[in-house]
Amino acid sequence: MIALVDCNNFYVSCERVFNPRLEGLPVGVLSNNDGCVVARSNELKALGVKMGEAMHLLPPTIRRQAVLLSSNYALYGDMSQRVTRTLAEFSPHVEVYSIDESFVGFQGFDPATLEARGQRLRQTVQQWTGIPVSVGFAPTRVLAKVANHAAKKISVYEGVCRLDAEGPATRALLRQLPVTELWGVARRTGERLALIGIDTAWQLREADPKRMRRAFSVVLERIIWELRGRPAIELDDMTAAKQQIMVSRSFGRLTSDPAELREAIRQHVARAGEKLRRQGSMTSAVMVFVRTNPFQLDQPQYRKSVVVPLARPSDDTRDLAHAANRGLEAIFLKGYRYQKVGVMLLDLTADTHRQLSLDDTLQSEADRQRSQRLMATVDKLNRELGRDAVRLGLPRKNNAWALRCERRTPRYTTRWEELLRIKL
Amino acid sequence: MSWISGTTADVVGHAASTAGGVTQPLLGSGVRAGFPSPADDHLDRDIDLHAHVVKRPASTFFVRAEGDSMHEDGIHHGDLMVVDRSLEPLPGRVIVIAVDGDLTVKRLERVGQRTYLNARSPAFQPIPLDGRETQVWGVVTHVVRTLPGGQS
Incomplete structure (x- = not known):
C-alpha cells in the first residue's frame, strides 16, 4: 500500500501556525507581486473565490472581509520540509x-x-x-x-x-x-x-x-x-497537477560532485521550462530539492529543499535556471552522496495573466518579447533536433530581484530578525 | 537552564532515522550497532550546541520573548526561546499556548482537577483554563539570552 x-490548504495553514487568529477567517495567499490568489482557506472558498483569480478583480466586499497575504515562500519551503521530515x-x-x-x-x-x-x-x-x-x-x-x-x-x-x-x-x-x-x-x-x-x-x-x-x-x-x-x-513519469510542474530523477550512481548536481538541475530546469511553456503557464517560484539514498543507513543522510521566489511570474528558462542555481547553492552540502535532485515550479498561472507591474518600462516589455521569441525558438529547435540540441548556458544576472510583498508575514523560521514574537 | 527533563513523545510507527540538523551528519550522532569500539572514547567531535538544543528539527522552532511575566522562570524580554512542539504539555513545563487566539508563554500547573497557566510573577494572577479557547503550541525547552558583549 x-x-x-x-497538506490541507498548505500556504494558509502555514500562516495560521504563526497567527492563530487567522483560524476560522477567510484567508487567501497571493502569487508574487500580489497578482492572483494561489491558496485559499475553506472560508475563502466558501465565499466563491476561485483559484488563480486576479486580486484586483475580487469584489470589494470580499476584499474587505478576507485576509489576503503576500506569499511567504521562505516560510512555506521550511514548513514543507518539516512535514517531510515528520513523514x-x-x-x-x-x-x-x-x-x-x-x-x-x-x-x-x-x-x-x-x-x-x-x-x-x-x-x-x-x-x-x-x-x-x-x-x-x-x-x-x-x-x-x-x-x-x-x-x-x-x-x-x-x-x-x-x-x-x-x-x-x-x-x-x-x-x-x-x-x-x-x-x-x-x-x-x-x-x-x-x-x-x-x-x-x-x-x-x-x-x-x-x-x-x-x-x-x-x-x-x-x-x-x-x-x-x-x-x-x-x-x-507523471506530469504533476495543473498547479505545478516537477522534474526530478535519481542519479544512476550516487554522486558528491557539485558539478554533476548543477548539470542535473540545468537539465531538469530546461525540461520543466519546456513543459511550462507548452501548457501556456508562468511560474511564481522554483523549489529545488536534493536528497541522499534513505536506504543506505550506513551513509550520512541529508534531505533538503528550498523555495526561491521569482521577481515576477516567468516562463523564461533563464529566470528559472538562475533561481534554481541559487537554490542549489543554498542547500548543497559537501560530504554527502546524493541520489536525487529535482526542480519544482510552483503556483502556475496562465500566461494570459502576464502582469505589468508599476516598475515595468517599455524596455522591460521589449525584453519580455525578446525572451518569448528566444524561448519559442529554443523549444522549436529542441523539438526538431532532439532534446538538448540547444542548451542555455549560465543564466544572466538578474538585478530586478526585489519582490513586491507588502502583505507578507515575517519569515518566522528562516531569519533571526523575523522570529515569531510572543508576549509573556 | 534545562530544568525540564528531556522526555520525548511516543515513538511512532516504523522509524528510520533521518538527518538531524544541516550541520550534523548521522555518522556523528551516535547511532550504534553491535559492540562499542574502545576507540570511541578517544574519538572527540566538535560539541554541537545546535544538536544539543534541537532534538527534533521537524518540530523545533525559535521564538522571541516579549515582556517580563516569566522572570522567575528565567525568561526575560528579548530572550530566544527554543520550542519543541513534539513534547507533551505536562504540568510543570513552560508552554507556548494560544489563549483566545493570542499566543503566550506560561507555566502549566495543575491544582486538583483544574489546570492553570501560571505566570510565576507576583504581578500576574494564574489564569484558569476552564471556559477558554486554548490550543497548546509547544513546550519551551531552552532559553538563550545574550549578555553584554555577546552581540555579534
Whole structure:
C-alpha cells in the first residue's frame, strides 16, 4: 500500500501556525507581486473565490472581509520540509511530489493497521508542525490520489481513507468521479473520452487497456491498470497537477560532485521550462530539492529543499535556471552522496495573466518579447533536433530581484530578525 | 537552564532515522550497532550546541520573548526561546499556548482537577483554563539570552 499525504490548504495553514487568529477567517495567499490568489482557506472558498483569480478583480466586499497575504515562500519551503521530515518517521519511502504532497510507501505493513497508522501520522504532523494533512491509502498512486480526495472531502473518513483495488467504497467513489479529476488525465483527453462515452473514472477503469493505449496513450493505459489496483506508474513519469510542474530523477550512481548536481538541475530546469511553456503557464517560484539514498543507513543522510521566489511570474528558462542555481547553492552540502535532485515550479498561472507591474518600462516589455521569441525558438529547435540540441548556458544576472510583498508575514523560521514574537 | 527533563513523545510507527540538523551528519550522532569500539572514547567531535538544543528539527522552532511575566522562570524580554512542539504539555513545563487566539508563554500547573497557566510573577494572577479557547503550541525547552558583549 502507498499513501498520499496532502497538506490541507498548505500556504494558509502555514500562516495560521504563526497567527492563530487567522483560524476560522477567510484567508487567501497571493502569487508574487500580489497578482492572483494561489491558496485559499475553506472560508475563502466558501465565499466563491476561485483559484488563480486576479486580486484586483475580487469584489470589494470580499476584499474587505478576507485576509489576503503576500506569499511567504521562505516560510512555506521550511514548513514543507518539516512535514517531510515528520513523514520520514513513519516510513523510509517518502517521495516528495509537490510542496504540499508526498507519497509514503507502506509496503509490508498489515493492511488492517493502516487506518490507525494514518490517524497517528495525521495527529503527529499536526502536533509537530501545526499543519493539518489528509491521508489516502491505496495499492497504486492513482487510487491513492482518489483516496486522498475522499479523505479530505468526506467527513466520515476523518482525514484518512483507505481504498482497496476491489470493494464497494472504491466502486462508489470511482463511479461518481469525473474522469478529468483523475491524476494524469488532461482536460483535452477528457473531452475525447467523453466522445466515446467515458465520463467517470469507473468507466475508464472498465475500458480495454490495450485499445485505450492505441487510441490515446500509454499513460492512459497505465492509469487504467492503476485504477484496477496494479501499480504501473512511476512518480517521475507523471506530469504533476495543473498547479505545478516537477522534474526530478535519481542519479544512476550516487554522486558528491557539485558539478554533476548543477548539470542535473540545468537539465531538469530546461525540461520543466519546456513543459511550462507548452501548457501556456508562468511560474511564481522554483523549489529545488536534493536528497541522499534513505536506504543506505550506513551513509550520512541529508534531505533538503528550498523555495526561491521569482521577481515576477516567468516562463523564461533563464529566470528559472538562475533561481534554481541559487537554490542549489543554498542547500548543497559537501560530504554527502546524493541520489536525487529535482526542480519544482510552483503556483502556475496562465500566461494570459502576464502582469505589468508599476516598475515595468517599455524596455522591460521589449525584453519580455525578446525572451518569448528566444524561448519559442529554443523549444522549436529542441523539438526538431532532439532534446538538448540547444542548451542555455549560465543564466544572466538578474538585478530586478526585489519582490513586491507588502502583505507578507515575517519569515518566522528562516531569519533571526523575523522570529515569531510572543508576549509573556 | 534545562530544568525540564528531556522526555520525548511516543515513538511512532516504523522509524528510520533521518538527518538531524544541516550541520550534523548521522555518522556523528551516535547511532550504534553491535559492540562499542574502545576507540570511541578517544574519538572527540566538535560539541554541537545546535544538536544539543534541537532534538527534533521537524518540530523545533525559535521564538522571541516579549515582556517580563516569566522572570522567575528565567525568561526575560528579548530572550530566544527554543520550542519543541513534539513534547507533551505536562504540568510543570513552560508552554507556548494560544489563549483566545493570542499566543503566550506560561507555566502549566495543575491544582486538583483544574489546570492553570501560571505566570510565576507576583504581578500576574494564574489564569484558569476552564471556559477558554486554548490550543497548546509547544513546550519551551531552552532559553538563550545574550549578555553584554555577546552581540555579534
